[in-house]
Amino acid sequence: MMPGSDGFPLPQPSSRSSVEIYRMWSIYKAVNQRLRAGGAVVNLLVGEPSFPPPAKAVAAAQAAMAGPVGYTETLGIRPLRQGIADLYRRRHGLDIPAERIAVTIGTSSGFMLAFLAAFEAGQKVAVVEPCYPAYRGTLKALNLTPHRIGTDAANGFRPRVQDIEALPADIAGLVLASPANPTGTLLPAADLAEIYAACRRRGLWLVVDELYHGIVYGQPAPTILGQGPEAIVINGFSKYWGMTGWRIGWLVLPERLVPRVEALAGSLQISAPYLSQVAALAALECEPEMEQRLALYAANRQKLLQALPGLGLNSFAPPDGAFYLYCNISHLADDSVAFCQRMLDETGVVAAPGVDFDSQEGHRFIRFSFSVEAGTIDQALQRLGEWLPRQARRG
Ligand SMILES: Cc1ncc(COP(=O)(O)O)c(C=O)c1O
Incomplete structure (x- = not known):
C-alpha cells in the first residue's frame, strides 16, 4: 500500500x-x-x-403525504404487488402470483438485487449488445464479468439462438431486453421461446429487461413469463408511465429467489419509497x-x-x-x-x-x-x- x-x-x-x-x-x-x-x-x-406523470398518480402521492410516510414491507406494499400481478393478467393473460413480485427502487436496484441473488461473485454473464450500459456496469460492480453477444442491423439486432448455444461452458446467465435500448428491437414470442429453451437446456439464469413494454409500434411485446416461470423479469414505471424520477421498478422472480431477494432487499434498500409506491399504484389505473x-x-x-x-x-x-x-x-x-x-x-x-x-x-x-x-x-x-x-x- x-x-x-x-x-x-x-x-x-x-x-x-x-x-x-x-x-x-x-x-x-x-x-x-x-x-x-x-x-x-x-x-x-x-x-x-x-x-x-399521470395526474392521478400525483394526486395519490399528494394525498398520502398528509399521513405517515414510512418504510413498507421489503418487497413492496401488497396492493401494488397485486396491481402488477393484475397487469400481467390484463396484458398477457398470465396468472402471476403477487408473491413472486418484488417492488424495487427503479429497475436499477432490481438489477442489483437480481444479479446478487442469482450469481456467485466471479461468474461470467452473457449480455446481448448493443444494450443499456448499466448491465455491464452493474455486473462489474458486483464482481461479475460481462461476456458480449453481438447483434447487427441485418438481423434487426436480435440475438441468434446459435450464439447462446455456443456460449463458453463457464457462463452462468444471459441478460437481454425486449424492446431494447438503444435499438428498439422487440423479440417475438417465437424468439423468446427459443432463447428460454436454450437457457433451460444449459441451466443458465435468464434475465429479461421488459422496461419498455407498452411502448410499441406494431404488435404488443410478449413477456418471457409466457414461456415459463424460470426467467427473472425486470420492469418498472420509468418509461411507459413516464415516472423516471419516482424510482419504482419491479422484479418477477422464480419462487426460489423470492426469499433471497427479500433478505437482500432488507439490507440493501429496506423498501422502495412509500409515496412513489402509492403513486405507482394509481398509475396502474391510467393506461x-x-x-x-x-x-x-x-x-x-x-x-x-x-x-x-x-x-x-x-x-x-x-x-x-x-x-x-x-x-x-x-x-x-x-x-x-x-x-x-x-x-x-x-x-x-x-x-x-x-x-x-x-x-x-x-x-x-x-x-x-x-x-x-x-x-x-x-x-x-x-x-x-x-x-x-x-x-x-x-x-
Ligand atoms: C433498458 C433499460 N433498462 C433500465 C433502465 C433504467 O431504468 P430505471 O429508471 O427503472 O432505473 C433504462 C434507462 O434508460 C433502460 O433503458
Whole structure:
C-alpha cells in the first residue's frame, strides 16, 4: 500500500468500483456548457419521456403525504404487488402470483438485487449488445464479468439462438431486453421461446429487461413469463408511465429467489419509497391516458424513418418499440463520441454515442431518442438536413 502525505498507508478504491463512466455524460456536460453560454440545443440525447406523470398518480402521492410516510414491507406494499400481478393478467393473460413480485427502487436496484441473488461473485454473464450500459456496469460492480453477444442491423439486432448455444461452458446467465435500448428491437414470442429453451437446456439464469413494454409500434411485446416461470423479469414505471424520477421498478422472480431477494432487499434498500409506491399504484389505473401519449412517439418515429435516409443516414433497423433509433454512421466517422460532439457544436442537435451501448461496435453508431415534443424532431431534422449532406468522412 502506498503511503499518504502523513506517511501512513493510504487505502485505495476497490478495483470493482472502476466501472466505465458513460461517454454520454461527457456530451451531457457539453450540452449544459452550450446552454450556459446562451446557445440553443435540440436534445435527442436522453431516454426520458417528456410528459409529466399521470395526474392521478400525483394526486395519490399528494394525498398520502398528509399521513405517515414510512418504510413498507421489503418487497413492496401488497396492493401494488397485486396491481402488477393484475397487469400481467390484463396484458398477457398470465396468472402471476403477487408473491413472486418484488417492488424495487427503479429497475436499477432490481438489477442489483437480481444479479446478487442469482450469481456467485466471479461468474461470467452473457449480455446481448448493443444494450443499456448499466448491465455491464452493474455486473462489474458486483464482481461479475460481462461476456458480449453481438447483434447487427441485418438481423434487426436480435440475438441468434446459435450464439447462446455456443456460449463458453463457464457462463452462468444471459441478460437481454425486449424492446431494447438503444435499438428498439422487440423479440417475438417465437424468439423468446427459443432463447428460454436454450437457457433451460444449459441451466443458465435468464434475465429479461421488459422496461419498455407498452411502448410499441406494431404488435404488443410478449413477456418471457409466457414461456415459463424460470426467467427473472425486470420492469418498472420509468418509461411507459413516464415516472423516471419516482424510482419504482419491479422484479418477477422464480419462487426460489423470492426469499433471497427479500433478505437482500432488507439490507440493501429496506423498501422502495412509500409515496412513489402509492403513486405507482394509481398509475396502474391510467393506461388509457398513457396510450394517448404513444401517438406522439409513433409520429416522431415515422418522421425520422422517413427523413433520415434522404439525409444519408440509411443504415438502421426500424425500432419495433421504445423510443430510440440506432444509426450506423461509419460512412461519416469512426469515432461516435467525436461525431456527437461535432454535431452538437455545429448544429446544436445532440444524440448519444454508440460506445456506451456496444463495447465493440459502438464507435460506428449513434442513438437518437425521440421521446420529445414533435417540434423538437422537426427542428432536429431541419438542422441535420443542412449539416448531414455536407459531412464527408472525417475519421
Ligand atoms: C433498458 C433499460 N433498462 C433500465 C433502465 C433504467 O431504468 P430505471 O429508471 O427503472 O432505473 C433504462 C434507462 O434508460 C433502460 O433503458
